[in-house]
């Protein structure tokens with residue numbers, strides 16, 4: 569059986585990122601947050617655009633004020649008032665200064681700003697009471713960014729700071745990757761939609777809701793295809809349709825060894841290449857990952873509707889509700905990140921934190937235990953969810969925000985011992 573990290577590497581290897589020309593759209597900067605930039609941005613503007621003052625005070629020639637003190641102030645004549653937004657008209661001559669405000673243009677001739685608190689004023693004369701640093705409080709043209717060089721690279725997620733940079737660089741619209749399309753369906757004769765009355769043996773299809781939420785949180789677009797019966801014909805039709813409309817397909821259930829677990833058999837009959845069938849992890853052992861090298865030949869009608877020229881990546885997630893969530897976080901999320909055009913950092917990252925509780929595993933599979941990270945005196949501590957860690961139990965997954973990981977062979981983590989955790993974005 570494959571180790572979890574080998575499975576992640578295989579999956580990431582299979583993912584073809586969206587195309588930086590074909591798979592893009594133009595969005596308004598106000599709606600661009602969390603989108604992935606598709607084209608590098610350069611600006612014709614320097615930052616700052618011109619030398620400007622970092623303080624309210626006086627623009628001076630350093631030469632004039634280099635021996636100033638409270639006892640021996642330098643006295644300068646104020647020749648101009650320069651608020652922010654104005655272009656100075658005068659050139660500061662020896663013995664002169666300009667009144668200046670934060671963000672205003674430094675006048676020609678001046679090279680240093682003295683903050684207001686280090687001065688005193690008498691009509692049009694200013695007394696410099698302290699020697700400033702040469703070039704002090706001047707924000708020089710192009711000292712933050714030089715026009716024509718790369719301002720932002722492609723493949724980054726746009727958060728508030730990047731959006732502020734793009735606004736300052738006068739980019740009201742930009743090219744971002746389209747959202748990856750992720751088709752989701754559930755398999756099982758026992759599954760009912762949320763609004764149906766339940767007969768004995770029946771349960772609500774909760775995986776569909778969980779996966780739709782996870783996909784949306786990842787920045788992708790969920791295509792919700794509903795419930796498919798444990799019936800080979802229905803399943804084949806559903807898979808063929810899903811791979812025609814999506815970049816990634818997520819099914820849940822039907823990947824174990826039971827008589828009604830048809831997913832792998834149907835994938836084989838569709839000539840899919842199955843890369844993964846089981847992973848050494850708990851929960852989440854039966855996990856199927858497949859690609860479709862030649863879908864167009866098998867399903868010409870569906871192929872006409874294809875939205876992507878990439879081969880779709882198929883995840884047959886195990887049906888148990890906890891297994892669905894854990895395998896999504898551990899394997900599907902990195903795949904969506906790489907697909908979405910993010911240039912790097914797709915792999916799962918772990919934090920080392922202190923465990924509050926005793927954590928146990930049989931040591932036979934890499935074990936994921938759900939719980940909550942609490943901040944104790946500024947240090948994260950992992951508290952295991954109380955109740956059953958059965959992969960069929962979804963109730964105590966609510967209100968958790970982390971998964972603690974016990975590697976293969978590790979059977980015990982004692983209270984106050986360090987543990988690796990995967991921090992979940994739903995915290």
Ligand SMILES: Nc1nc2c(c(=O)[nH]1)N[C@H]1C(S)=C(S)[C@@H](COP(=O)(O)OP(=O)(O)OC[C@H]3O[C@@H](n4cnc5c(N)ncnc54)[C@H](O)[C@@H]3O)O[C@H]1N2
Nearest residue numbers: 754756772773774775821822823824829853886887888891
């Ligand atoms: N003989 C073996 N049996 C099982 C093994 C094994 O190695 N040998 N593995 C177990 C593990 S681990 C898991 S995980 C499950 C995976 O099973 P399947 O992927 O085949 O899923 P199902 O059998 O269809 O369902 C399992 C379980 O999950 C419930 N379920 C399914 N879909 C949904 C849904 N959409 N919403 C809510 N709950 C769902 C289903 O009712 C079952 O209880 O196999 C073990 N068995």
Ligand code: MOO
Nearest residue numbers: 851852853891959
């Ligand atoms: O993967 Mo299964 O979830 O261990 O029950």
Ligand SMILES: [Mg+2]
Nearest residue numbers: 822824826829
């Ligand atoms: Mg099964």
